[in-house]
Amino acid sequence: MNKCVLSASGSGHPVVCWLLTAAEMKRCDSNTSEIFGVPSVVLMERAALSCVDVIVSRQKKLEEQAGQLGLHPKRRVLIAAGGGNNGADGIAIGRLLLQEGYDVSFYLASGEEKASELLKLQLHTAKAYGAVICDTIPDGEYDIIVDALFGIGLCRPAEGIYREAIEWINAQDAFVLAVDLPSGIETDTGAVLGCAVRADVTVTFGFWKRGLLFYPGCKYTGKVICTQIGITEDGFLNQTPEAFTFTAPVAELLPARPEDGNKGTFGKVLLLAGSEAMAGAAILCGRSAFYAGSGMVKLSCPTLIHPVIQTALPEAMTADSVEASARWADVIGAGPGLSLSDRARKELLFVLQQTLQPLVLDADAINLIAKDEALLQELIEHQQNPATRRKLILTPHPGELARLEGCAIEEILKQPVFYAKKWANRLQAAVLCKGARSIAASPDGSIYINRSGNSGMAVAGSGDVLTGIVTALLSTIDDPFWALCIGVYLHGLAGDLAAHTKGEYSMTSNDIAEAVWAVLVKQEKNYV
Numbered sequence: 068m069n070k071c072v073l074s075a076s077g078s079g080h081p082v083v084c085w086l087l088t089a090a091e092m093k094r095c096d097s098n099t100s101e102i103f104g105v106p107s108v109v110l111m112e113r114a115a116l117s118c119v120d121v122i123v124s125r126q127k128k129l130e131e132q133a134g135q136l137g138l139h140p141k142r143r144v145l146i147a148a149g150g151g152n153n154g155a156d157g158i159a160i161g162r163l164l165l166q167e168g169y170d171v172s173f174y175l176a177s178g179e180e181k182a183s184e185l186l187k188l189q190l191h192t193a194k195a196y197g198a199v200i201c202d203t204i205p206d207g208e209y210d211i212i213v214d215a216l217f218g219i220g221l222c223r224p225a226e227g228i229y230r231e232a233i234e235w236i237n238a239q240d241a242f243v244l245a246v247d248l249p250s251g252i253e254t255d256t257g258a259v260l261g262c263a264v265r266a267d268v269t270v271t272f273g274f275w276k277r278g279l280l281f282y283p284g285c286k287y288t289g290k291v292i293c294t295q296i297g298i299t300e301d302g303f304l305n306q307t308p309e310a311f312t313f314t315a316p317v318a319e320l321l322p323a324r325p326e327d328g329n330k331g332t333f334g335k336v337l338l339l340a341g342s343e344a345m346a347g348a349a350i351l352c353g354r355s356a357f358y359a360g361s362g363m364v365k366l367s368c369p370t371l372i373h374p375v376i377q378t379a380l381p382e383a384m385t386a387d388s389v390e391a392s393a394r395w396a397d398v399i400g401a402g403p404g405l406s407l408s409d410r411a412r413k414e415l416l417f418v419l420q421q422t423l424q425p426l427v428l429d430a431d432a433i434n435l436i437a438k439d440e441a442l443l444q445e446l447i448e449h450q451q452n453p454a455t456r457r458k459l460i461l462t463p464h465p466g467e468l469a470r471l472e473g474c475a476i477e478e479i480l481k482q483p484v485f486y487a488k489k490w491a492n493r494l495q496a497a498v499l500c501k502g503a504r505s506i507a508a509s510p511d512g513s514i515y516i517n518r519s520g521n522s523g524m525a526v527a528g529s530g531d532v533l534t535g536i537v538t539a540l541l542s543t544i545d546d547p548f549w550a551l552c553i554g555v556y557l558h559g560l561a562g563d564l565a566a567h568t569k570g571e572y573s574m575t576s577n578d579i580a581e582a583v584w585a586v587l588v589k590q591e592k593n594y595v
């Protein structure tokens with residue numbers, strides 16, 4: 068993925084937010100210090116100051132509110148520090164708060180002899196300002212707890228005194244600020260390693276870490292504040308991070324609509340979708356393709372369901388088979404409500420073997436390929452060969468990806484990034500793994516992690532809407548990965564809008580489709 072494309076934003080809003088792994092963050096930290104010469108201790112002081120700012124401004128607000136009632140909120144702080152540089156941040160925060168007049172107690176969970184060099188330095192300075200460092204949690208009540216046990220260096224489950232400290236923190240009635248990450252959350256995956264601190268606020272330094280966005284990590288962070296401490300994109304050098312997410316709005320990433328365009332300009336979408344028992348899937352998919360900007364949509368489906376489709380979606384054309392319409396189409400989408408019938412298989416074979424247009428494969432199209440080893444191998448061979456490769460997007464949910472891989476769904480759920488990347492590489496395609504945080508992988512190794520959407524979208528037909536949106540975008544956006552990322556993001560925003568009107572309990576996939584136009588209007592106005 069081209070860093071310039073990702074960073075470009077005429078509106079002044081950043082288009083993307085990088086999501087770093089622990090290794091990427093460590094590399095960026097050390098490049099900042101070693102290549103650019105900013106000493107680690109300077110970065111740490113800025114990191115600590117940024118946490119102190121959050122604590123002090125919250126405290127000021129509390130004191131203003133309480134003052135009106137004649138009350139005096141207390142300023143009793145506990146710093147819970149581990150033996151690495153996250154702990155060093157914590158000690159620096161405590162020292163700065165002492166200087167601000169807070170009543171600060173210090174708990175160091177690891178022995179001083181095992182402390183990192185920066186932690187030793189911070190301990191020395193804090194002691195010079197009168198800090199008393201305890202090796203057990205000092206008795207007392209605390210209004211504020213600073214969780215600095217582990218940051219990006221967590222490498223195994225929290226056990227023993229660390230588990231006790233985390234459980235103790237979670238049992239207190241105090242405001243908990245997590246330094247960089249809630250201790251116990253794995254930086255790359257968001258997994259809970261043993262147990263984890265439940266924070267009210269997480270102040271993370273320089274860049275978001277993946278684990279702050281992924282489930283279950285995101286349930287532990289509270290509000291995430293990403294502060295600038297002097298570690299910038301310069302520190303990436305030539306290695307941009309793998310993963311990113313969008314920051315709204317994405318208006319400038321949407322395909323331009325030429326004023327003098329005609330219905331052909333905006334994409335002729337052929338959908339191989341729907342079957343006798345699942346006509347609705349074709350309707351949802353076609354409707355969403357129109358709302359996402361397509362000029363023309365043709366649905367290839369059994370003749371029996373043509374009347375219902377034409378009644379529900381009069382804008383669309385219908386066809387008995389893809390063969391008759393293959394030349395007409397700019398782009399093809401296959402799978403929603405297709406079924407595993409002989410007709411469906413025959414039609415899909417035609418699409419795979421006799422057409423070259425950009426293609427989106429979803430649902431039963433993926434299931435049919437997964438069932439047929441020879442067909443799968445043929446597709447892989449075509450895609451591996453630059454001469455026969457076509458623009459391809461796959462939008463499986465974890466169950467469909469597991470069928471392709473031939474493994475249990477749990478295996479995919481454990482490592483969704485790994486499997487999305489594996490299939491993106493194998494098929495030289497943009498591959499999605501759908502979920503509460505859908506992950507899109509590009510053959511060049513880029514990863515998009517989606518943050519829009521809500522639990523109301525886990526409903527029948529939601530994927531059909533996505534396929535319609537993504538297929539429409541693929542007809543006018545050149546890069547399949549880009550079309551997929553934008554489509555997934557818009558789909559989630561439409562789901563959020565549907566939830567806003569109908570509620571997460573009651574919304575249906577048609578509500579998501581019906582919200583697509585409103586989301587695009589908002590994007591056009593650069594307003595989300």
Ligand SMILES: NC(=O)C1=CN([C@@H]2O[C@H](COP(=O)(O)OP(=O)(O)OC[C@H]3O[C@@H](n4cnc5c(N)ncnc54)[C@H](O)[C@@H]3O)[C@@H](O)[C@H]2O)[C@@H](O)CC1
Pocket residue numbers: 096097100107110111114149150151152153154156183216217218219220221222223224225226229246247248272
């Ligand atoms: N220039 C830099 O490198 C900066 C680093 N910063 C801080 O430094 C942190 C990273 O520091 P470190 O790399 O020292 O890592 P951490 O401080 O996150 O933790 C590493 C230490 O914890 C131990 N450990 C890991 N998992 C454990 C477990 N389950 N049980 C017991 N011990 C365990 C490790 O052996 C090591 O001693 C960041 O998260 C951030 O808070 C910030 O000060 C910003 C600048």
Ligand SMILES: [K+]
Pocket residue numbers: 153214215216217218245246247248249250
């Ligand atoms: K922490």
